[in-house]
Structure formats: structure tokens, C-alpha cells
Amino acid sequence: MNAPRVFDHVIVGGGMAADAAAKGIRELDADASIAILGEEPTAPFPRPALSKKLWTDPDFTFDDAALETEEQTGATLRLDDAVVALDPEAREVRTRTGEVYGYGKLLFATGGRPRQIDGLDPGERVLYFRTLTDYHHLRRLSEGHPHVAVVGGGYIGSEIAAALVQNGCTVTLVHPDDVLGGSMLPPTLAHRYETLFVDGGVTLRPGTKVSSGTADETGAELVLDDGSTLTADVVVVGLGIEPAGELAGDAGIVLADDGSIEVDRHLATNVADVHAAGDVATYTDRILGRTRVEHVDNATTMGTVAGRILAGSDESYDHTPYFYSAVFGTRFEAVGKLDASLPIIEDHLDDERVVAYYLDEDGRAVVGVLLWAVEERRDAAREVLASQPLAGGADPSTLVGRIGA
Structure with a gap:
């Protein structure tokens, strides 16, 4: 076995959460050594562009999308070499090719694998x-x-x-x-x-x-x-992903029922100096409760916070993420749970723009807000979700007009 290379911070995974975490570390620490160990052969890249703008916007190029992880953070990128083992006692990880990396603090940002x-x-x-x-x-x-x-x-x-x-x-x-x-x-x-x-x-x-x-x-x-x-x-x-938490589980880290990694409000696992962020992490959202989110807003925001925590911050992750899609020139965004089997109140702002409120099964609280062709109203949607239960119940008179254009 090769002698370990030791870094202050080792990030397992090479996606957007890993990129954000390295940049979060650099916000507080200009000198700490960082290694990003990725399973994929390419540097971190924004996944939304892969199914959206790179196909639909002829003026949008790879240079426009580039995250420039290595250039901006000075991190050592080890690509196309998945981590296959974690030894928390030795504070080391081993890759598929036999390389060993020691760490001061470790972040799992392993995301998921397609079903x-x-x-x-x-x-x-x-x-x-x-x-x-x-x-x-x-x-x-x-x-x-x-x-x-x-x-x-x-x-x-x-x-x-x-x-x-x-x-x-x-x-x-x-x-x-x-x-x-x-x-x-x-x-x-x-x-x-x-x-x-x-x-x-x-x-x-x-x-x-x-x-x-x-x-x-x-x-x-x-x-x-x-x-x-x-x-x-x-x-x-495209049938969604399964969280890639098995490596953490094999090392004694507590996993959720879906195989994701359980973390606390500081994104810490039950193992000392091991954290998790992004698609692979189940956390407690201040509005949504215990959840796991697979969208880019969560990956980048949680990754940044995780990086700052690794670098010594005592902050908690308190961001409620949104998600979005865009097809054929139409964009929609949402916060919370979108389940068409739930009671829904629709507020048609005009012929194009709609706000839809998804209620719990009792119809008394809003659990999700859809913003169809409605821009820059995500914070207003979060405010509705946070103000539960609604006075008088979640009826049209309390919701229609609550989120305007």
C-alpha cells in the first residue's frame, strides 16, 4: 500500500457540492490543503447545464459553465479514482487504484447513482x-x-x-x-x-x-x-438516483432508510470530523423537516456551508432549497413537496403565470408551493411554508393573492 498523502480537508466526490465545499473552505482559510477525490473522469461541472442550456442555448458554452474548481481553490483533484474504503480511526481513505489519503476533516459529497x-x-x-x-x-x-x-x-x-x-x-x-x-x-x-x-x-x-x-x-x-x-x-x-452512501455505511456512519447519510444541523455525521453534503445527505430543514434534496440549489448552498464548517465555522445549515425545470421556453420553480394527489389551491395571476399551493392531507397547512412562470418569488414561497398552520386554515381566501407577480 502506498504511503498516505495527508490533507487538512479531503472531499469524497467530484460534483457541484464538492466544488462548493472547496470554495467554502477558501472563504475562511486561504492556506489549508484540500483534496477532491472524484469517481468521474471530469472536473466538477454544473449538472443542470447537461440537460438544459448546453442543448438549447447556442451562445452558452462550456467556458460559461465551467466551475474552475482547481483554479479558484488550489485543491488537488484526483479524478477517475473512486474512494473504496474509509478508516475513521486512522483518518484515511483508500482509492480504487490503491492511493491512500489522510485527512484532518472529511466531507462526503458522493451524490447518487442513476437507478x-x-x-x-x-x-x-x-x-x-x-x-x-x-x-x-x-x-x-x-x-x-x-x-x-x-x-x-x-x-x-x-x-x-x-x-x-x-x-x-x-x-x-x-x-x-x-x-x-x-x-x-x-x-x-x-x-x-x-x-x-x-x-x-x-x-x-x-x-x-x-x-x-x-x-x-x-x-x-x-x-x-x-x-x-x-x-x-x-x-x-432518467429515473432518478439512489444515494451513494454505502461507503460511509461500511465505515460505521449512520445511514437513513434510503441509504443516504444522516447529518445534524452542522452537517456532521456520528463519526468525528466526518461530514456530508449534497444529494447524499439527509438533514433537518427548518421548514420542511427531515428531508433529502437532490437539486442544484441544495448541492451548492449546502456544499458551501459544509466547507465553511470544515474550516472552523460553527454555523448551521438553515437554507430551504428550491428546485426548477425549464423546457420549451417555459420555466417553473418550487419549494417543498409537489404531489398532485394532495389538495391544491391554484392562483392564476394571468393567462401564463400560476402559483399553486399544495396542502397537507387535512387541507390545513401548505407543504409545497409551485411557481409556474413566476420569477423571483421563492422567498415569498418560503414565507408561506414557514407560517404554518395558517390562520383559519389553508383556504383560498388566505392564499389567493398571497404571492403576487
């Missing part, structure tokens, strides 16, 4: 889309304007479907809802959302899931749960 379909292995024509490498691979394939089957109607699936059809590909989107977005959006907006895709040229296969599939170097065939088959040149799967 896969049994029997459908990733390959030349099958992508479980998440990384910059995936983007380059799909961009190369898209140049031939293939027929692409996109599996999953969530954020990644819908954004990739929109991006590909706008770049000349033939796109079929397989999703489980009767109406695209129907499990998340109120019916009026779900129909409006689906129309964007239909008018944009995407073929929808609603109410279906992929049961199995086969692929070779020329294409793929998917078997759907309604018994039908779908043949395509390329398959892109």
Missing part, C-alpha cells in the same frame, strides 16, 4: 444520464439525428426529451403518468405541460414503464409493461 432497469446495461446505445461524460456521449450520438427512447417523465427525462427533439432527433418519451407531469402538477398545468411536448414533436407513451430491454451496438428494444415493444436507435434513462 437502472434490470437487464438493460449501460453501453454505447444505452445511457443512464447524469455526468458530463454522458452528455458528450449523447451529443455525439445525437448528431446523426437518431430515434431516441427516453425513459422517465421526471426532471431529467423530460428535459432530455425536450433538448433532443429541439436538436433534430426523433424522440419517444415513456412515462408512467396518464398525463405527463400528472403526478406532480395540478391537472390544468399538467395538460399545459404535456402540450408543450406534443407541440414540440415528442411522441408520448403515457401510462407505461419499461419491464426489460436488450441492446447492441446498433440500437435497442424495450419491452413495456403493457406488453408492447419499442425499438429505438438510442435509449436514455
Whole structure:
């Protein structure tokens, strides 16, 4: 085994939370040594651009998106070499290639891995889309304007479907809802959302899931749960992620039921000087309660706070993150829980802009706020969520007009 290289701070993971953490450290400590140990072969990069602006904005380039982690922080980046073991007593981690790194403080920013379909292995024509490498691979394939089957109607699936059809590909989107977005959006907006895709040229296969599939170097065939088959040149799967917390669990760190890492208000685990941030961390939000959030606002804000904590700050993480999506020129943002099975109160500000309030099952408290084509009102949404329970209950008279344009 190689002799360990020792750093003041070791960050396990090479995504946006890792980049933000290194920059957070530098806010308070200009001299501490930092190592970022990434599983991916590329430097930290903003994931939202991979399914949005890099496809849809011809003036937006890699230079515009670059995080410049190494240049701005002086961190040592060890890429394409996943950490495979943590020894908390020795305060060391070991990578796949046998490199050993000692640490003063450690941050897990390992994010998650895409959920896969049994029997459908990733390959030349099958992508479980998440990384910059995936983007380059799909961009190369898209140049031939293939027929692409996109599996999953969530954020990644819908954004990739929109991006590909706008770049000349033939796109079929397989999703489980009767109406695209129907499990998340109120019916009026779900129909409006689906129309964007239909008018944009995407073929929808609603109410279906992929049961199995086969692929070779020329294409793929998917078997759907309604018994039908779908043949395509390329398959892109976007079914969410599973938290990558197993390395921490193997080292005795407490995990949540979903495999994420449990942290306290200082983002600390139950093991001394080991913290976690980003997609992999379950924390207590001051408004939402115990939760885990997979969106960029949480990754960057939590990562920055984690970095400052590693550098000696005694602050708590008290930010309630938002999430957003943008397809076919329409953008929506949200804070809290979006579940279309809950009671919903809609406030139509005009023909385009809508604020939707998602209530708890008793209809007395707001648990989520959707801002459809409504900009710069996230703080107002947080204020509504924080003022619970609402006086007189969550009825239209207390909510309509509460968040204006």
C-alpha cells in the first residue's frame, strides 16, 4: 500500500457540492490543503447545464459553465479514482487504484447513482444520464439525428426529451403518468405541460414503464409493461438516483432508510470530523423537516456551508432549497413537496403565470408551493411554508393573492 498523502480537508466526490465545499473552505482559510477525490473522469461541472442550456442555448458554452474548481481553490483533484474504503480511526481513505489519503476533516459529497432497469446495461446505445461524460456521449450520438427512447417523465427525462427533439432527433418519451407531469402538477398545468411536448414533436407513451430491454451496438428494444415493444436507435434513462452512501455505511456512519447519510444541523455525521453534503445527505430543514434534496440549489448552498464548517465555522445549515425545470421556453420553480394527489389551491395571476399551493392531507397547512412562470418569488414561497398552520386554515381566501407577480 502506498504511503498516505495527508490533507487538512479531503472531499469524497467530484460534483457541484464538492466544488462548493472547496470554495467554502477558501472563504475562511486561504492556506489549508484540500483534496477532491472524484469517481468521474471530469472536473466538477454544473449538472443542470447537461440537460438544459448546453442543448438549447447556442451562445452558452462550456467556458460559461465551467466551475474552475482547481483554479479558484488550489485543491488537488484526483479524478477517475473512486474512494473504496474509509478508516475513521486512522483518518484515511483508500482509492480504487490503491492511493491512500489522510485527512484532518472529511466531507462526503458522493451524490447518487442513476437507478437502472434490470437487464438493460449501460453501453454505447444505452445511457443512464447524469455526468458530463454522458452528455458528450449523447451529443455525439445525437448528431446523426437518431430515434431516441427516453425513459422517465421526471426532471431529467423530460428535459432530455425536450433538448433532443429541439436538436433534430426523433424522440419517444415513456412515462408512467396518464398525463405527463400528472403526478406532480395540478391537472390544468399538467395538460399545459404535456402540450408543450406534443407541440414540440415528442411522441408520448403515457401510462407505461419499461419491464426489460436488450441492446447492441446498433440500437435497442424495450419491452413495456403493457406488453408492447419499442425499438429505438438510442435509449436514455432518467429515473432518478439512489444515494451513494454505502461507503460511509461500511465505515460505521449512520445511514437513513434510503441509504443516504444522516447529518445534524452542522452537517456532521456520528463519526468525528466526518461530514456530508449534497444529494447524499439527509438533514433537518427548518421548514420542511427531515428531508433529502437532490437539486442544484441544495448541492451548492449546502456544499458551501459544509466547507465553511470544515474550516472552523460553527454555523448551521438553515437554507430551504428550491428546485426548477425549464423546457420549451417555459420555466417553473418550487419549494417543498409537489404531489398532485394532495389538495391544491391554484392562483392564476394571468393567462401564463400560476402559483399553486399544495396542502397537507387535512387541507390545513401548505407543504409545497409551485411557481409556474413566476420569477423571483421563492422567498415569498418560503414565507408561506414557514407560517404554518395558517390562520383559519389553508383556504383560498388566505392564499389567493398571497404571492403576487
